[in-house]
Amino acid sequence: MTDRKRIIVALDYPTTEQAIAMAQQLDPARCRLKVGKELFTRGGPAIVETLQKAGFEVFLDLKFHDIPNTTAKAVRAAGELGVWMVNVHASGGRRMMEMARNELSQVQNHNTLLIAVTVLTSMERADLAEVGLDIEPLEHVKRLAALTESCGLDGVVCSAQEVSPLRSVISDRFSLVTPGIRPAESAAGDQRRIMTPEQALAAGSTYLVIGRPITQAENPLKSLESIEQSIAALV
Numbered sequence: 299m300t301d302r303k304r305i306i307v308a309l310d311y312p313t314t315e316q317a318i319a320m321a322q323q324l325d326p327a328r329c330r331l332k333v334g335k336e337l338f339t340r341g342g343p344a345i346v347e348t349l350q351k352a353g354f355e356v357f358l359d360l361k362f363h364d365i366p367n368t369t370a371k372a373v374r375a376a377g378e379l380g381v382w383m384v385n386v387h388a389s390g391g392r393r394m395m396e397m398a399r400n401e402l403s404q405v406q407n408h409n410t411l412l413i414a415v416t417v418l419t420s421m422e423r424a425d426l427a428e429v430g431l432d433i434e435p436l437e438h439v440k441r442l443a444a445l446t447e448s449c450g451l452d453g454v455v456c457s458a459q460e461v462s463p464l465r466s467v468i469s470d471r472f473s474l475v476t477p478g479i480r481p482a483e484s485a486a487g488d489q490r491r492i493m494t495p496e497q498a499l500a501a502g503s504t505y506l507v508i509g510r511p512i513t514q515a516e517n518p519l520k521s522l523e524s525i526e527q528s529i530a531a532l533v
């Protein structure tokens with residue numbers, strides 16, 4: 299792993315002004331930024347372009363989940379926007395993921411990473427049971443990660459709790475992107491399968507997605523710096 303920029307800050311803000319104000323305090327040499335559903339619905343492709351012009355690599359987290367053709371075209375649009383990473387839901391299945399990968403490969407000079415969400419880090423066993431999945435989250439994550447790799451994607455989103463057991467079913471170069479990161483003093487909120495930044499990196503996470511522990515902190519920069527210090531020995 300040569301990429302030392304392991305932190306992706308989730309810019310989950312209700313206005314583009316707030317997102318840009320936060321980005322202006324951050325350094326593209328030290329972290330990447332994630333634009334998710336809330337910010338994209340407000341700011342559209344323009345907010346992505348603004349962040350890219352400021353030198354940031356952007357993870358466009360719109361978690362596409364639709365019929366193969368619709369998903370593939372949406373992934374293509376993300377590739378044409380030049381984002382660093384984009385995601386789909388692995389539960390959309392093989393044909394959806396393969397078509398998305400093929401469509402992305404047709405974008406000229408693209409180097410966008412395509413990854414798939416396995417089981418949302420906000421879900422635990424009881425939540426899966428309610429939607430008809432009588433299975434431990436880890437088992438479902440393993441199944442979806444193996445499917446995602448066999449479809450030729452670049453990685454998955456999972457909880458850091460699953461990273462270590464997952465490495466036995468997927469290859470070393472497959473990226474494991476882990477949200478649900480909570481420094482010991484942070485509230486879990488709606489997240490369920492969580493780990494601290496140190497635990498996540500020690501387990502082998504490729505990238506840590508961190509939102510509220512930084513963005514809602516009294517002093518976001520101080521919070522980011524303290525997370526950076528806590529993982530400095532591990533990157």
Ligand SMILES: O=C(O)c1cc(=O)[nH]c(=O)n1[C@@H]1O[C@H](COP(=O)(O)O)[C@@H](O)[C@H]1O
Nearest residue numbers: 308334359418419455477478507508509510
């Ligand atoms: O794909 C994601 O980024 C994602 C997948 C997942 O399973 N869980 C998850 O929390 N996320 C995103 O990661 C971010 C986590 O934010 P915080 O919980 O505020 O740290 C949010 O923007 C979520 O949308």
